[in-house]
Amino acid sequence: MPTTPSLESRKADLRAVAFAARIAAPGAGEALREVILREAPPMAGALIGGFWPMGEEIDTRPLLEALHARGHRIALPVTTPRGQPLVFRPWTPGTAMAAGVFGTQHPAEGEPVLPEWLIVPLLAFDRRGARLGYGGGYYDRTLAQLPHATAIGVAYAAQEISEVPTGPHDVPLHAIATEYGVIRP
Template sequence: MGNHVYKDIIEQKKLLRHKLREKRNKFVSALPPSILNIAFTNVPRPLLQICQDKMDRKSPIAAFYAPMGSEADPLKLAQFLSQQDIQIALPRIFNKEAGLMNFHLLNPNDLFSNLEIGPFGAAEPHKDAPICSPDIIFTPLIGFNRLGARLGQGGGFYDRAFAALPQCVKIGIGWSIQEESKIPIDIHDISLDYILTEREYIEI
């Protein structure tokens, strides 16, 4: 990929992020509390099957994220899976400049206690929480399409994590309004396996 092409993709992503953030913010702010409270609480049968398949071999680990702003909130889903004997983890950034993070296990008896604020303002585990290698990673996103392309924040944290964990199942979580037919991608972008919105579960 030529340098000018790469720079063009970077600029396309920047513009699309701005557009989709505004679109998401307006969409979420217009939702009534009754809808917000039940969004992303219905666990699709295929997702449960993925977890059950992982349980045949060991106690699986599912990594989630602490949402910020109008991001889709996956934590009720995390609580449900924890009750199904799935271990739950959250990411913790350990090198902001290099775009690197680890996943740390949470206490199943008190999932979201003992969290602290990370360098970008998101809640993350304490550094002493056990580091793990998740079997399933639920990732936030700004945009997606039905080919599995994901537009993230631009730091490359999740793409590096996916590259380091090639066997993990990659599931994007976002609002249906974030779907975009064309997502600019470069050689470092890793596609998702599934996408969960408030309306549907999309298998790539």
């Protein structure tokens, strides 16, 4: 009798495919900025939890700078020990950055803050608002602790798949923004 692959093995296989398919597109970060500011801007005064892009991730820096210029306070995550939610520290353009685990970067100093509106990285997404992350569960734990925060996934449109396998701890996104538009589940 054939066995069904476990949720984790299906996600691991999908991560390998998603990493291989992700290719940075010139100008995508600027296009993402325009899409979010036009179609899904955060509420006035919201404390934004962003992330510093790494590798081939869509470039969030143009968006972070534009939100800061519009008067939003911005915070970036510090990767905590496995099993813990992320901690966010304040960021402004010119903030000294420190290298984190897994190739991340975060503000070198600052007291923790709690974002109200989050820009969330992902490897793949579907139209239900499900996201495939890197496998550590950091954003799912963080979003579970911030149930009233708005979570917007950001990615290249090419990262969309028909269905992301999900389990009970996977927290859906409120929307996904790509260089072409916003998808609302």
